[in-house]
Amino acid sequence: MTVQERPGAAYRPTPPPAWKPRTDPAPLLPDPEPYRVLGTDAAAGADPELLLRLYAELVRGRRYNAQATALTKQGRLAVYPSSTGQEACEVAAALALEERDWLFPSYRDTLAAVARGLDPVQALTLLRGDWHTGYDPNEHRVAPLSTPLATQLPHAVGLAHAARLKGDDVVALAMVGDGGTSEGDFHEALNFAAVWRAPVVFLVQNNGFAISVPLSKQTAAPSLAHKAVGYGMPGRLVDGNDAAAVHEVLGEAVARARRGGGPTLVEAITYRIDAHTNADDATRYRGESEVEAWREHDPIRLLEAELTSRGLLDEDGVRSAAEAAEAMAARLRERMNADPVLNPMDLFEHVYAEQTGQLREQAAQLRAEIDAEGGEGAHGAEGDAR
Amino acid sequence: MSTATARQAKPATMAQALQRAMRDAMSEDPTVHVMGEDVGTLGGVFRVTDGLAKEFGEDRCTDTPLAEAGILGTAVGMAMYGLRPVVEMQFDAFAYPAFEQLISHVSRMRNRTRGAMPLPITVRVPYGGGIGGVEHHSDSSEAYYMATPGLHVVTPATVEDAYGLLREAIASDDPVVFLEPKRLYWSKADWSPDAPAAVEPIGRAVVRRQGRSATLITYGPSVPVCMEAAEAAEAEGWDLEVVDLRSLVPFDDETVCASVRRTGRAVVVHESTGFGGPGGEIAARVTERCFHHLEAPVLRVAGFDIPYPPPMLERHHLPGVDRVLDAVARLQWEAES
Numbered sequence: 001m002t003v004q005e006r007p008g009a010a011y012r013p014t015p016p017p018a019w020k021p022r023t024d025p026a027p028l029l030p031d032p033e034p035y036r037v038l039g040t041d042a043a044a045g046a047d048p049e050l051l052l053r054l055y056a057e058l059v060r061g062r063r064y065n066a067q068a069t070a071l072t073k074q075g076r077l078a079v080y081p082s083s084t085g086q087e088a089c090e091v092a093a094a095l096a097l098e099e100r101d102w103l104f105p106s107y108r109d110t111l112a113a114v115a116r117g118l119d120p121v122q123a124l125t126l127l128r129g130d131w132h133t134g135y136d137p138n139e140h141r142v143a144p145l146s147t148p149l150a151t152q153l154p155h156a157v158g159l160a161h162a163a164r165l166k167g168d169d170v171v172a173l174a175m176v177g178d179g180g181t182s183e184g185d186f187h188e189a190l191n192f193a194a195v196w197r198a199p200v201v202f203l204v205q206n207n208g209f210a211i212s213v214p215l216s217k218q219t220a221a222p223s224l225a226h227k228a229v230g231y232g233m234p235g236r237l238v239d240g241n242d243a244a245a246v247h248e249v250l251g252e253a254v255a256r257a258r259r260g261g262g263p264t265l266v267e268a269i270t271y272r273i274d275a276h277t278n279a280d281d282a283t284r285y286r287g288e289s290e291v292e293a294w295r296e297h298d299p300i301r302l303l304e305a306e307l308t309s310r311g312l313l314d315e316d317g318v319r320s321a322a323e324a325a326e327a328m329a330a331r332l333r334e335r336m337n338a339d340p341v342l343n344p345m346d347l348f349e350h351v352y353a354e355q356t357g358q359l360r361e362q363a364a365q366l367r368a369e370i371d372a373e374g375g376e377g378a379h380g381a382e383g384d385a386r
Numbered sequence: 387m388s389t390a391t392a393r394q395a396k397p398a399t400m401a402q403a404l405q406r407a408m409r410d411a412m413s414e415d416p417t418v419h420v421m422g423e424d425v426g427t428l429g430g431v432f433r434v435t436d437g438l439a440k441e442f443g444e445d446r447c448t449d450t451p452l453a454e455a456g457i458l459g460t461a462v463g464m465a466m467y468g469l470r471p472v473v474e475m476q477f478d479a480f481a482y483p484a485f486e487q488l489i490s491h492v493s494r495m496r497n498r499t500r501g502a503m504p505l506p507i508t509v510r511v512p513y514g515g516g517i518g519g520v521e522h523h524s525d526s527s528e529a530y531y532m533a534t535p536g537l538h539v540v541t542p543a544t545v546e547d548a549y550g551l552l553r554e555a556i557a558s559d560d561p562v563v564f565l566e567p568k569r570l571y572w573s574k575a576d577w578s579p580d581a582p583a584a585v586e587p588i589g590r591a592v593v594r595r596q597g598r599s600a601t602l603i604t605y606g607p608s609v610p611v612c613m614e615a616a617e618a619a620e621a622e623g624w625d626l627e628v629v630d631l632r633s634l635v636p637f638d639d640e641t642v643c644a645s646v647r648r649t650g651r652a653v654v655v656h657e658s659t660g661f662g663g664p665g666g667e668i669a670a671r672v673t674e675r676c677f678h679h680l681e682a683p684v685l686r687v688a689g690f691d692i693p694y695p696p697p698m699l700e701r702h703h704l705p706g707v708d709r710v711l712d713a714v715a716r717l718q719w720e721a722e723s
């Protein structure tokens with residue numbers, strides 16, 4: 001029987017039973033303009049000590065990027081995805097966290113990991129090619145650099161959730177690129193985080209491109225921060241080249257997460273000055289004038305201008321920051337120029353808690369091959385000459 | 387349980403044994419967490435997690451949002467923080483969205499961190515056909531899991547093993563894909579959860595039936611099929627041995643090869659596809675190790691190389707007793723050639 005056939009009084013449509021919005025979307029919406037501190041009135045409130053610390057880290061980070069890129073040219077690194085231009089995000093990410101918090105970086109976030117205290121050489125083993133993760137993640141609470149896009153985001157949610165279940169006030173900060181926001185794992189992580197009210201902060205570094213693909217081909221959303229509203233968490237837009245602003249916005253999001261307020265999605269508007277990696281030719285997809293405009297809005301210049309105008313930094317200060325960075329680079333170069341010592345038998349370690357019979361057999365096979373070659377473990381033409 | 391307690395054998399189903407295994411693990415170890423779709427209030431679509439949320443609370447047995455990658459991905463983070471997640475994938479073919487997490491992270495986290503970050507995650511996957519399920523409810527995905535280093539892959543065929551292997555899986559410091567043969571969920575045994583059978587470590591096969599003329603190598607839902615085939619073969623004068631692998635990774639070469647060397651003939655039986663399926667790997671291993679003992683090539687009886695068929699046709703696809711007996715007949719290689 002259809003509605004029309006219903007006898008008696010005419011059927012009056014009623015609203016669906018008991019519908020109400022779960023959350024008022026208004027407070028979750030990002031401000032239309034990215035939040036800025038440097039060069040605005042807000043700068044007066046910024047802590048000088050913090051600004052100087054940020055400055056030193058930015059300068060070191062830039063030098064690190066340059067050094068690592070140089071190491072690719074010398075064949076010491078297989079590849080390096082530089083974060084030049086994005087140092088403010090990297091550094092603020094690391095400095096917004098307490099020691100007990102966790103960082104979940106992507107492959108581009110070596111700087112954030114190093115700023116958190118990681119040995120710079122250990123942070124580069126993935127890219128050098130001697131081991132996938134050269135550090136113990138537990139030591140500085142930095143998860144392995146994730147190469148598959150966005151897949152580390154649910155890990156951050158799970159860890160934060162577990163910490164809260166255990167009663168620890170630990171926050172997880174997960175970093176992802178603009179391209180990574182299109183992945184399914186981004187959606188699932190944000191949704192889980194919001195439903196569980198997990199103490200997580202998601203930091204999207206919107207650097208304009210996913211390799212060659214511009215944001216306009218990645219999403220039709222008004223901004224990436226707007227995506228937060230659909231999950232029921234606040235979205236925040238920040239100038240990603242303004243170290244003070246990124247630090248403040250992330251700091252608030254971390255504090256909110258720590259006091260049980262749940263997750264936040266922060267979109268930092270920034271730009272990748274270098275190519276995607278040393279192997280990429282950026283001239284194929286973007287013009288020099290665009291890059292120039294962003295060079296004008298450089299994170300180090302912005303901060304330097306603020307510090308100088310406030311009399312917190314003079315030529316000596318600039319020089320000593322540069323010298324400290326140079327010393328770091330020299331140490332890194334020196335250490336990276338030493339060949340890593342590799343044991344081929346490590347291949348069979350750490351696959352399982354206990355080696356399986358299959359792996360023991362295969363380890364014996366490799367051992368025999370190496371012994372036949374003269375015990376060097378070097379697999380080359382000589383060993384194969386027959 | 388004290389030895390004074392009399393073993394009270396009462397029929398229990400495989401689903402109950404699995405549930406009991408989780409309950410015992412959760413009681414003994416507060417870091418064990420069960421999570422998945424509908425595992426809480428409903429107790430799982432197969433009721434395997436029945437009662438756990440009530441007993442341990444929603445933080446220990448959690449109804450997650452509907453997202454397999456999210457479920458396994460968050461389990462990774464939970465394991466990184468010292469918990470032991472037991473994840474339920476609702477059905478075999480619905481685990482596929484989680485493959486990225488499984489293959490890119492779960493299976494290799496220990497290795498990439500040089501042992502600093504083991505992930506003790508159990509992924510429970512109801513698998514296989516024979517229950518009249520519609521599309522995407524009957525896949526046998528074991529070959530995909532087996533092809534991924536870093537995962538253990540186990541599957542029980544008996545009620546006792548369902549309990550024992552799941553306890554072992556949850557206790558394992560490595561990730562375990564725990565394949566539950568869903569058509570055996572309601573199979574019963576006189577099994578008392580109060581005095582569980584001895585728990586075998588992961589990686590051991592077991593001889594379910596001894597025989598001298600040929601070995602049937604099988605696992606999970608095909609074990610009862612092979613047992614029945616072995617009974618039926620007696621009438622033909624064949625005395626078949628049945629090896630239940632229980633663990634596909636690690637693979638118990640020793641038990642399997644010892645059996646084949648005794649009998650000289652072998653048939654691998656499983657319902658997943660034959661081409662690129664587990665049987666190819668098993669037959670190759672047996673051939674490599676037992677060539678001089680073999681009287682005939684190692685044969686495979688598997689599902690056809692087709693997407694799992696609609697329920698009204700599945701009986702034609704699933705290897706049954708007759709197909710196993712046909713293969714056994716073909717093992718009389720000399721007579722044929």
Ligand SMILES: Cc1ncc(C[n+]2csc(CCOP(=O)(O)OP(=O)(O)O)c2C)c(N)n1
Binds near residue numbers: 181209
């Ligand atoms: C799942 C997955 N697909 C593809 C790639 C290959 N890839 C590496 S980086 C990249 C672009 C990522 O862009 P974005 O997320 O914006 O981060 P950015 O490189 O700009 O920091 C792609 C496609 C990958 N690493 N993972």
